[in-house]
Amino acid sequence: MRNISDIIEKYIKEILDSSDIIKLRRSELAEKFQCVPSQINYVLKTRFSIERGYVVESKRGGGGYIQVIKVRPVTDAELIDEMIGLIGYRLAENMGESIIIHLLEEQVISEREARLMISAVDQTIPDLGVPLRDEMRANILKAMLQSLTYKR
Known part of the structure; x- marks a missing residue:
């Protein structure tokens, strides 16, 4: 059975x-x-982030609403470049997974590639302290994404 967030x-x-x-x-x-x-807020924050290809804007006040925009890149290479730009110096595991899921949903990578990438950015792989592990994760994912631009 799926949970309410799903x-x-x-x-x-x-x-x-x-x-x-x-x-x-x-x-x-x-x-x-x-x-x-707050459950709606949680879903919007965790499943509709920029890493996953969405922009969420909240309009407050009388008749306030939430606007969700699906960002559609022109090419696979453009999407990969955008994701590399989001990574920065350090990368948390959940953000790395969000980037990978977005690439999978946009069919830039296969399920097999996604599984390999997720295992490479998993927090349990390198037995390092958090700052160094996040730096290593960022470098690994950037290298993987850059190699994808040469593949296509």
Whole structure:
């Protein structure tokens, strides 16, 4: 059985299939899925981030809403370059996984490549302290992504 976050994510993605920009009301979604509004916030923050190819804007005040925009790059190489630009000097495991999932969803990489990349950025692989591990993770993922630009 899937959890409520998976169900909410699927619902929002189905709406995004018909339009790259949607406006949602947090309270209406919470009522629809019988959950607290903070659950909607959690899904939007963790599953609709820039690393995953989305921009989420919140409009507050009377009649406030949340706007979710699906960013569609022109080419695979452009998407890879954008993801490399997001990585920076250090990279947390969850952000690395989000980048990889986004590339998989956009069919830039195969499932097999995604599994290999995720295992390479897994926090348990290098037995190092957090800052050094995050630096190593950033360098590994950047190198993998750069090699993809030469593959295509």
